Amino acid sequence: xxxxxxxxxxxxxxxxxxxxxxxxxxxxxxxxxxxxxxxxxxxxxxxxxxxxxxxxxxxxxxxxxxxxxxxxxxxxxxxxxxxxxxxxxxxxxxxxxxxxxxxxxxxxxxxxxxxxxxxxxxxxxxxxxxxxxxxxxxxxxxxxxxxxxxxxxxxxxxxxxxxxxxxxxxxxxxxxxxxxxxxxxxxxxxxxxxxxxxxxxxxxxxxxxxxxxxxxxxxxxxxxxxxxxxxxxxxxxxxxxxxxxxxxxxxxxxxxxxxxxxxxxxxxxxxxxxxxxxxxxxxxxxxxx
Amino acid sequence: xxxxxxxxxxxxxxxxxxxxxxxxxxxxxxxxxxxxxxxxxxxxxxxxxxxxxxxxxxxxxxxxxxxxxxxxxxxxxxxxxxxxxxxxxxxxxxxxxxxxxxxxxxxxxxxxxxxxxxxxxxxxxxxxxxxxxxxxxxxxxxxxxxxxxxxxxxxxxxxxxxxxxxxxxxxxxxxxxxxxxxxxxxxxxxxxxxxxxxxxxxxxxxxxxxxxxxxxxxxxxxxxxxxxxxxxxxxxxxxxxxxxxxxxxxxxxxxxxxxxxxxxxxxxxxxxxxxxxxxxxxxxxxxxxxxxxxxxxxxxxxxxxxxxxxxxxxxxxxxxxxxxxxxxxxxxxxxxxxxxxxxxxxxxxxxxxxxxxxxxxxxxxxxxxxxxxxxxxxxxxxxxxxxxxxxxxxxxxxxxxxxxxxxxxxxxxxxxxxxxxxxxxxxxxxxxxxxxxxxxxxxxxxxxxxxxxxxxxxxxxxxxxxxxxxxxxxxxxxx
Numbered sequence: 124x125x126x127x128x129x130x131x132x133x134x135x136x137x138x139x140x141x142x143x144x145x146x147x148x149x150x151x152x153x154x155x156x157x158x159x160x161x162x163x164x165x166x167x168x169x170x171x172x173x174x175x176x177x178x179x180x181x182x183x184x185x186x187x188x189x190x191x192x193x194x195x196x197x198x199x200x201x202x203x204x205x206x207x208x209x210x211x212x213x214x215x216x217x218x219x220x221x222x223x224x225x226x227x228x229x230x231x232x233x234x235x236x237x238x239x240x241x242x243x244x245x246x247x248x249x250x251x252x253x254x255x256x257x258x259x260x261x262x263x264x265x266x267x268x269x270x271x272x273x274x275x276x277x278x279x280x281x282x283x284x285x286x287x288x289x290x291x292x293x294x295x296x297x298x299x300x301x302x303x304x305x306x307x308x309x310x311x312x313x314x315x316x317x318x319x320x321x322x323x324x325x326x327x328x329x330x331x332x333x334x335x336x337x338x339x340x341x342x343x344x345x346x347x348x349x350x351x352x353x354x355x356x357x358x359x360x361x362x363x364x365x366x367x368x369x370x371x372x373x374x375x376x377x378x379x380x381x382x383x384x385x386x387x388x389x390x391x392x393x394x395x396x397x398x399x400x401x402x403x404x405x406x407x408x409x410x411x412x
Numbered sequence: 413x414x415x416x417x418x419x420x421x422x423x424x425x426x427x428x429x430x431x432x433x434x435x436x437x438x439x440x441x442x443x444x445x446x447x448x449x450x451x452x453x454x455x456x457x458x459x460x461x462x463x464x465x466x467x468x469x470x471x472x473x474x475x476x477x478x479x480x481x482x483x484x485x486x487x488x489x490x491x492x493x494x495x496x497x498x499x500x501x502x503x504x505x506x507x508x509x510x511x512x513x514x515x516x517x518x519x520x521x522x523x524x525x526x527x528x529x530x531x532x533x534x535x536x537x538x539x540x541x542x543x544x545x546x547x548x549x550x551x552x553x554x555x556x557x558x559x560x561x562x563x564x565x566x567x568x569x570x571x572x573x574x575x576x577x578x579x580x581x582x583x584x585x586x587x588x589x590x591x592x593x594x595x596x597x598x599x600x601x602x603x604x605x606x607x608x609x610x611x612x613x614x615x616x617x618x619x620x621x622x623x624x625x626x627x628x629x630x631x632x633x634x635x636x637x638x639x640x641x642x643x644x645x646x647x648x649x650x651x652x653x654x655x656x657x658x659x660x661x662x663x664x665x666x667x668x669x670x671x672x673x674x675x676x677x678x679x680x681x682x683x684x685x686x687x688x689x690x691x692x693x694x695x696x697x698x699x700x701x702x703x704x705x706x707x708x709x710x711x712x713x714x715x716x717x718x719x720x721x722x723x724x725x726x727x728x729x730x731x732x733x734x735x736x737x738x739x740x741x742x743x744x745x746x747x748x749x750x751x752x753x754x755x756x757x758x759x760x761x762x763x764x765x766x767x768x769x770x771x772x773x774x775x776x777x778x779x780x781x782x783x784x785x786x787x788x789x790x791x792x793x794x795x796x797x798x799x800x801x802x803x804x805x806x807x808x809x810x811x812x813x814x815x816x817x818x819x820x821x822x823x824x825x826x827x828x829x830x831x832x833x834x835x836x837x838x839x840x841x842x843x844x845x846x847x848x849x850x851x852x853x854x855x856x857x858x859x860x861x862x863x864x865x866x867x868x869x870x871x872x873x874x875x876x877x878x879x880x881x882x883x884x885x886x887x888x889x890x891x
Contacts, residue, residue, distance in 0.1 A: 135798060136795075136797060136798065139795070139798070139860050140631055140822065143631070143634060143822040143823055144630065144634060175859065175860060176859070177856065177859075177860065347630065348630035348631075348633075348634065349630060349633070
C-alpha cells in the first residue's frame with residue numbers, strides 16, 4: 124500500500140466518504156482522534172458502517188489504543204463482531220514500545236479468534252513505533268509475533284522527545300527511519316513512513332516522501348485527502364523500474380551457456396537482485412488493482 | 413453595455429421625501445411593484461420602500477422581485493404577514509419567508525421564475541409592473557443612474573434593466589446624487605420618471621455575505637477536480653471557450669481548477685458570464701478570459717472592475733437568458749457548471765427545495781444556462797451530512813433533466829443517456845472506471861444513508877415553478 128489515510132472513527136460522514144479519495148488503505152482511528160468519552164460510540168459506528176459493500180475495493184484497518192491505555196481490550200472486544208462480519212483484518216497498534224506489547228495483543232487476538240468465527244492467525248498487526256525507545260526496540264518488536272505484517276513510523280512523539288525539528292531538514296529523521304526499515308526487513312515486514320503534519324505543504328510532503336522511499340519505506344500514512352495523490356505518485360513503481368525487474372527475471376541467474384552469472388544494464392544478477400525484482404513486480408501488480 | 417426599450421418621457425423629478433414622491437404616483441391597493449436584489453445581503457431599499465408603502469395605508473400589493481435575500485427576506489416576510497403583500501413572483505425564497513409561503517400564507521400561489529423567464533414575462537407582458545423601485549448607487553440630476561459610483565457601489569444593474577424598460581413608472585432610489593452627469597450610465601434618463609434620495613440604500617460591503625463564501629472540503633475539491641479533469645479530456649477547455657459556473661462552493665472550485673489548467677496550458681477563453689465574483693475578475697485581469705458579461709456583481713471588486721475595465725460588460729437579464737432571444741449569452745455558452753440540492757435518475761435538478769420539502773433556494777439562471785449551454789455539468793455530492801441528494805425523483809423539478817449532460821459526484825460520473833456520444837467517448841478513456849449511472853448512484857447512496865421518506869404535502873398549491881419559456885414545470889403544495 125502506498126498511501127494509508129487516517130480517518131477519525133467517530134465521524135460518520137468521514138467514514139462513509141473515506142473510500143472515494145483513492146488511498147490504497149484506510150486506517151479508522153480509535154486512538155488519538157477519539158476522545159475517551161467518545162470511544163464507545165466510535166467503536167459502535169465502525170461496527171455499523173464498515174460492513175457496507177463500499178469498502179470492498181480498499182484495504183481497511185483500525186488503529187487501536189496502546190497496551191498501556193485502559194482502552195485497548197475494549198477496542199478489541201467491541202471490534203470482534205466487525206472483524207467477523209467485514210473484510211477488515213488488520214489492526215494498527217498505537218505506541219508499541221516493546222515486543223511484550225505485541226505479544227500481549229497477539230495472545231488476546233488468539234483467544235478472540237478461537238472463540239469466534241475468525242480463523243486463527245487471520246488478524247494481522249501493524250506496529251506503530253512512535254518513541255525513541257520504540258525505535259531502539261524495533262528489531263525485537265518486528266520479530267515479536269507472526270501476525271505482525273508491518274512496522275510504521277510515527278514521528279511526533281519521537282521528535283518531541285529528541286528535540287528534532289523534522290521540518291528543518293529532509294534528512295533529520297534518517298536514523299529512526301533507517302533503523303525501522305532494517306528491523307522490518309529483518310523479519311520480512313513492510314515499513315510505512317510517518318504522516319506529514321503540514322498538510323497544505325504539498326511540496327514538503329513530496330520531498331519527505333521521496334526521502335522515505337529512498338530509505339526503504341513502501342508507503343506513507345496521510346492525514347488529509349489532499350496528500351494522497353502525491354504519496355501515491357512517489358511510492359508507485361515506475362514503468363522504468365518494472366521494465367528493469369522484468370528484464371532481471373527474464374535473464375535469470377545463469378547465462379545461456381550455463382557457465383556464469385547474467386547481467387542486466389551492467390548489474391550482476393544474484394539472488395537478492397532477483398528477490399528485489401520480484402518484490403517490485405508484485406508491488407506494480409498491486410498498484411494496478 | 414446594452415440598453416433596452418427607451419420611452420420618451422418628461423424629465424425625471426427628484427424627490428427628497430417619500431410624501432413628495434407618493435403624491436405623484438397614484439398609489440392604489442393591489443398594485444404591482446418590483447425590486448432588484450443587486451445589493452444582496454447589504455440591501456436596505458426593499459425594507460424602506462415597503463415600510464413607507466405600509467405607512468401610506470396600502471395593502472394587497474403584488475411583488476415582482478428578481479430575488480429576495482438578506483434584510484429583504486425579513487421585510488417581505490413582515491409585509492406578507494400584515495397583508496401589505498399578497499402576491500409574489502420571484503426566483504426563490506429563504507426562511508422565514510419561504511416557510512410562510514409553504515404555509516400558504518399568500519392569497520395566490522407564488523410564481524418562481526428563472527432570471528431569463530422573468531425577463532421574458534416582463535417583455536411579453538405576462539407579468540406587468542406598475543412601479544419599479546430601482547436602487548442605484550448613484551444618480552445624476554437627469555435621472556441617469558448606475559450601480560458603480562457613490563458610497564455603496566454594487567456593480568451591475570442587470571436585473572433592473574428589464575424593469576426600467578417595461579415598468580409603467582420607474583422610481584430610482586439612491587443615496588448619492590452626482591453633481592456631474594454620470595459618465596457610466598446603466599439606466600438612461602429617458603427611462604426614469606422619479607428619483608428619490610434617501611439617507612442610505614444599504615451597505616455594499618455586505619453584498620458578498622451568504623452562500624458565496626465557504627471553505628472547500630476535500631470532498632468538494634474531489635468533485636471539482638474530477639469535473640475539471642473530465643472537461644479537459646473532452647476538449648472543451650480550449651482557446652475561445654465560453655464558461656459559466658453557479659455560485660455553490662463546488663462550482664466555484666471547478667472554476668479555480670479550470671483556471672489552473674488554463675494557466676498551465678496557456679489557454680485563453682472567450683468569455684465568462686453570469687454572476688461575477690472577484691475570482692472571475694482576477695481571471696479577466698490575468699488574461700485567461702477576454703471578456704466578462706455581468707448580470708450581477710457579487711462583491712465590491714467586481715463592481716469596481718465593471719466601472720473601470722472595458723472588457724467587463726454589464727448585461728441585462730434579457731441579454732443574459734431570455735429564452736426568446738437568439739442572441740442571449742446563455743445560448744452562447746460552451747460550458748455551464750451547476751450545483752443542486754437534489755438530482756434524480758432522470759437527471760432533473762432541484763435547487764429550490766430541500767429533501768424535506770422546505771423552500772431553501774432559488775432557480776436563478778440555472779435552468780436558462782443549462783438549456784442554452786453546449787455542455788451542462790451538475791456537480792453534487794451524493795449526500796449532505798447523511799441525507800442523500802440522489803433520488804428516484806427530485807422533490808421539485810427546477811432544471812429539467814434533458815438539459816443536463818453529466819452529473820459528477822464523489823462516487824462517480826453519470827452521463828445522461830440522451831447523450832450516447834458523450835458516454836461512448838468517456839467509456840473509451842481513462843474515465844471509464846469512474847463512469848456509472850444514476851440508478852447505481854441512487855442504490856449506493858440509499859444503501860449508505862437509507863431511503864428518505866418525503867413529508868407529505870397535500871395542501872393547496874403554495875407555489876409554481878415556471879418553465880423559462882412559460883407554463884408550469886412543477887408545483888409546490890402547502891403542508
